[in-house]
Amino acid sequence: MTPADAPAFRTVAARPHEPLRTFHARRAALGRDRTDALERLFPRYGFSVHDEAAPAPRDAHGLLDAAALFGRRAPLVLEIGPGMGATTAAMAAADPDRDYLAVEVHLPGLANLLVLVERLGLTNLRVAHGDALELVRTAVAADSLDAVHAFFPDPWPKARHHKRRLVQPEHVALLVSRLRPGGTLHVATDWAPYAEQMVEVLAADPGLVSDGLVARPAHRPVTKFEQRALAEGRASHDIVARRLP
Template identity: 65%
Template sequence: MNGRHFDALERLWPLHGVPIPGSPLDVAALFGRRAPLVLEIGSGMGEATLAMAGADPGRDYLAVEVHTPGVANLLAMVEQHGLTNVRVGFGDALELVRHMLPPASLDAVHAFFPDPWPKSRHHKRRLIQPEHVALLRSRLAPGGVFRCATDWTEYAEAMLETLAADPELLNEHDGYAPRLAERPVTKFEQRALDAGREIRDLSFRRR
């Protein structure tokens, strides 16, 4: 991490950080208001979170990341842009969902470019698998949306099959979804495009 990141963690983590594991969240107290909540799993360096939350001030965004530089970078950008609707979790997003968020508390779940774990022996580590989807879906309010994107064809096919198999999720499109206009092209996504990999989006709504 660079000096800017260390400074951001020291100053901003007490204001905007959410440790995981932790106590059940009082979301209204965390954000200082009651508003629809979006959970972003694996926010990376924070570019997508920053752009989407900045353009969507009526909803609150809880971004969760396991790598310290990404947490620090997002905290710094939140301060730089004066956003009040972003909080940053550091740790395992599934742990947060399982123990810190009540059922039907989310307006949306975003899982953009989760680790594809391409080797067959590592598939059990993937985020999008039936038991994890069931857990995440249980935290969506009725009508809430589960959005994903990946640049790995095989993982996209597995995601589509897994999400379609959940009896309480409804695919909003016939197969893959159009690219979400609000989602910016991050440096990570641009590298995938430059390498010739197709990006596939999915959008499922809780019944």
């Protein structure tokens, strides 16, 4: 694939009529290997939430067609903000009976995850570039997700920015509506005040039963980000909830 044929990526920025973003839209250098991964692998393993030139496969109702995306029908896990992708790749590799869709706005992380997909030969992992909440809102069918993971989303620590946090009632209600009955919502943070908010929000949602703060489940690897936080004295907090029947 030549650069002219490669998928075009645009920065995801909020417009006045759109919901507040829960992430920073950042620019960063990709480097040769990650640029190569995007050019070669994104057309095979990815799609864009925002760019019609690289659309998601759709079913007859205009919703995401996971069977066409993965080439099979299997329980689907949505990973929101996989970062550089090591945790998502490890979880997908250890869980071959489920499919993983990782939605990331940060191109270096998405490219790095594509490198891992190729290196590990993963057939149950696909990527999407863009805003995960927009994808869920516009293209994910109700009751279609087996699990939603959001590990270490931006804590937006300043009080005036709390409205931008991912875990808040309206966002959680949206995610719960896409979970199957019995499906799980698993979030984690190293920011203690955010963990308190997560516990409160998940416990208050009428569609969930929450386990509250739990020890890190064995299936979630410790991330490099988490290791750095621990070295700086910030403990991690996991919260797991299940959708009621």
